Amino acid sequence: MVNQEKMKGLDSHWKEVMDLAIKYGFICQAYGGTAVLATHQNQLKEWGEEKYLHMQKEMHRNDMASIDS
Secondary structure (H helix, E strand, O other): OOOHHHHHHHHOOHHHHHHHHHHOOOEEEEEOOEEEEOOHHHHHHHHOHHHHHHHHHHHHOOOOOOOOO
C-alpha cells in the first residue's frame, strides 16, 4: 500500500522544484504538470547554438549570448 501522506508531503515541493528549474533555465519542455529538464551543456549540444540561445531567451528570459557576439 502506498503511503499517501508521505507522497503528499513530497509532492508539496513540486512548485519549489519547478520554480528553481525555471529560474536556472533547465526546462526544455513543460506540459500538464510535467517537465523535461536538461543541463545547459546538454541543451546546447542537442539543439545547437542558435536554438539554445532562442529557447533560453524566450522561455526563461535568460540572455545567454556572449558579450562578444
